[in-house]
Amino acid sequence: MQCTEVQLITFISLKKKIIDLIIGALRISSDSTNTQMLLGGLMLLVEDMAVCEAAEQTTFQPHDISQESENQVFSDNSQSSLKTSSSESSFKEGSYHRLGHQASDTDSAHGLFGEAVTLICHSLLSQWKTDLNSALAAMEILAGLAKLVISPPNLLMCKCTVKWICEFIVQQCNRPAPAHSKDLHSTIVAAF
Numbered sequence: 001m002q003c004t005e006v007q008l009i010t011f012i013s014l015k016k017k018i019i020d021l022i023i024g025a026l027r028i029s030s031d032s033t034n035t036q037m038l039l040g041g042l043m044l045l046v047e048d049m050a051v052c053e054a055a056e057q058t059t060f061q062p063h064d065i066s067q068e069s070e071n072q073v074f075s076d077n078s079q080s081s082l083k084t085s086s087s088e089s090s091f092k093e094g095s096y097h098r099l100g101h102q103a104s105d106t107d108s109a110h111g112l113f114g115e116a117v118t119l120i121c122h123s124l125l126s127q128w129k130t131d132l133n134s135a136l137a138a139m140e141i142l143a144g145l146a147k148l149v150i151s152p153p154n155l156l157m158c159k160c161t162v163k164w165i166c167e168f169i170v171q172q173c174n175r176p177a178p179a180h181s182k183d184l185h186s187t188i189v190a191a192f
Helices: 011-028 032-059 065-074 077-093 109-125 132-147 155-173 182-191
Strands: none
Touching: 011 032, 011 109, 032 109, 032 132, 109 132, 109 155, 132 155, 132 182, 155 182
16 A cells, blocks of 8 residues: 655635636636626735735734843743744735735736736627626726735836726727617726
């Protein structure tokens, strides 16, 4: 009998695969219902990463100097150095971004935000331009992404997004007269 190693599967270990799966499916999906579900999943992933990164930043802020000086009075130096090294190692081991794979743009909220916005805007201008439900869902997701606090802010991506939305509006307005319907006008209003 041979012993095989058992590998633990956690959500964190599957995160990169889930991101790649959702982004890949959004690129090729032609069904409006699937597209809406995938957009919701992408929004959830970006929001989750942003919240986790914000929590990591606030959790590991330097302590107040007055509290440190009080702690040093009541403890000797060897114990405080042990506490420091212990907390530093738990930060490194428990970090949200240590997944055992190469770093890429989608490993941070900032990178995933840029990837998501670019994918949504390009799809909006190409494959979703005539699909009311997908276009409205994309506008809703862009509005939700705009409300997220991402550090550092991606100002260039914000400018590009506004430009792409304006291009989408122009594209919709330039459609032939028979295509002008309530759905088209609803899409243009949503874009504004």
